[in-house]
Amino acid sequence: MTYISFCTHSTMRSQTIWRSFGLLQLQRQSISYRKPITYRALQTASPIATSRPIPNFAFAFDIDGVLLRASKPIPGAADSLALLKEQGIPFILLTNGGGKHETERVAEISEKLGVPLDATDIVQSHSPFAELVKGSDESNALEHKCVLVAGGDGDNCRRVAEQYGFKNVVTPADILMAYPAVWPFSKNFSDYYKKFARPLPTPINFKDPSKSLKIDAVFVFNDPRDWALDTQVIMDLLLSSQGRMGTLSKKNGRFDLPNHGYQQDGQPHLYFSNPDLWWAAAYPLPRLGQGGFREALEGVWAATTGGPSKGIELKKTVIGKPYQFTYEFAERQLLQNRLRTFGSSANFTPLENVYMVGDNPESDIRGANSYRSEIGSSWHSILVRTGVYSGGEPAWIPQTIADDVHKGVQWALKRSSWPAA
Numbered sequence: 388m389t390y391i392s393f394c395t396h397s398t399m400r401s402q403t404i405w406r407s408f409g410l411l412q413l414q415r416q417s418i419s420y421r422k423p424i425t426y427r428a429l430q431t432a433s434p435i436a437t438s439r440p441i442p443n444f445a446f447a448f449d450i451d452g453v454l455l456r457a458s459k460p461i462p463g464a465a466d467s468l469a470l471l472k473e474q475g476i477p478f479i480l481l482t483n484g485g486g487k488h489e490t491e492r493v494a495e496i497s498e499k500l501g502v503p504l505d506a507t508d509i510v511q512s513h514s515p516f517a518e519l520v521k522g523s524d525e526s527n528a529l530e531h532k533c534v535l536v537a538g539g540d541g542d543n544c545r546r547v548a549e550q551y552g553f554k555n556v557v558t559p560a561d562i563l564m565a566y567p568a569v570w571p572f573s574k575n576f577s578d579y580y581k582k583f584a585r586p587l588p589t590p591i592n593f594k595d596p597s598k599s600l601k602i603d604a605v606f607v608f609n610d611p612r613d614w615a616l617d618t619q620v621i622m623d624l625l626l627s628s629q630g631r632m633g634t635l636s637k638k639n640g641r642f643d644l645p646n647h648g649y650q651q652d653g654q655p656h657l658y659f660s661n662p663d664l665w666w667a668a669a670y671p672l673p674r675l676g677q678g679g680f681r682e683a684l685e686g687v688w689a690a691t692t693g694g695p696s697k698g699i700e701l702k703k704t705v706i707g708k709p710y711q712f713t714y715e716f717a718e719r720q721l722l723q724n725r726l727r728t729f730g731s732s733a734n735f736t737p738l739e740n741v742y743m744v745g746d747n748p749e750s751d752i753r754g755a756n757s758y759r760s761e762i763g764s765s766w767h768s769i770l771v772r773t774g775v776y777s778g779g780e781p782a783w784i785p786q787t788i789a790d791d792v793h794k795g796v797q798w799a800l801k802r803s804s805w806p807a808a
């Protein structure tokens with residue numbers, strides 16, 4: 388995975404996800420459901436009169452295991468967010484969760500915590516996928532291409548993708564209901580699938596592959612509910628010719644081609660939105676996350692192709708914490724929110740420090756420690772004990788360990804010499 392860099396004064400360019408994904412030629416424009424911040428916007432914003440000092444810091448909070456656990460508020464979480472709101476201190480919720488549109492997700496969190504939030508206050512694992520709808524230009528825009536969306540309850544993720552602007556979204560359930568033989572062991576779940584499956588835009592044509600259903604990108608938006616079906620359908624596409632269902636590429640296994648011919652025949656690119664292997668849920672021990680599904684798929688891929696021991700990789704793009712791109716996306720959103728709150732006055736107090744409060748050393752802490760901001764902000768990691776982390780020396784060492792989010796916020800306010808601490 389290649390990383391992108393943040394916009395700079397010299398280039399005035401907007402950030403775009405396809406640069407991170409290494410897709411085609413980059414263009415210096417970006418279209419998104421939320422417009423990326425630019426320094427030009429910062430410089431031309433109107434000042435907003437305020438008697439308050441503008442903080443040179445902000446917060447990023449993980450959700451599961453920090454603010455909520457099994458959908459229940461963690462003590463101190465609501466008070467902490469309310470205090471920051473009251474003090475005008477910007478924050479963003481930065482989660483590897485997803486499966487719902489940002490508007491719906493913040494409405495639920497808002498209700499649970501009793502703190503008003505809006506869609507710009509959250510970055511979910513799949514939020515950056517919205518930037519692929521328009522792409523950098525028409526040649527790589529996925530808006531009207533057929534994309535497969537896997538994961539999530541029912542077809543919630545299809546509907547999120549449609550809200551992002553994807554016009555032609557297929558789910559594994561659509562394929563199963565049209566062709567039950569594609570994965571015979573899922574027929575027991577057909578009552579579930581038929582509630583939301585839709586007719587395929589094009590049938591699978593075994594006689595004339597050029598007319599068969601063609602998938603141009605595969606997105607794992609959220610944790611798959613039926614790992615087996617999703618694994619089968621995704622493998623079918625990764626081994627296909629040109630992403631056409633019902634085909635098998637003749638290039639697979641050819642030693643004279645890069646990657647032994649695998650993924651060298653116009654197959655759809657594979658995107659994962661969340662690398663977390665484990666996450667904190669209601670069960671006392673951590674549960675397998677979307678990263679678990681990815682590892683399982685990698686295992687099937689390696690067993691099928693020969694895998695890394697034969698020099699064959701599974702080409703894919705993974706976003707979400709701890710990856711640089713997701714932190715850049717979040718920092719952009721924080722800057723945009725600061726601009727909206729403080730107007731151009733925000734220019735006189737640059738964002739210098741961001742406190743990342745998380746429960747998962749592998750994602751939250753690793754990401755904050757590794758992040759390199761091109762606006763020069765420093766990210767400080769605060770590990771809490773209310774989620775995945777259960778004590779001992781964490782795999783990634785945070786700047787501090789706090790019992791809970793309230794203690795973590797107090798530590799940060801004190802560190803920044805904020806009067807309310």
Ligand SMILES: [Mg+2]
Nearest residue numbers: 449451452746
């Ligand atoms: Mg967490």
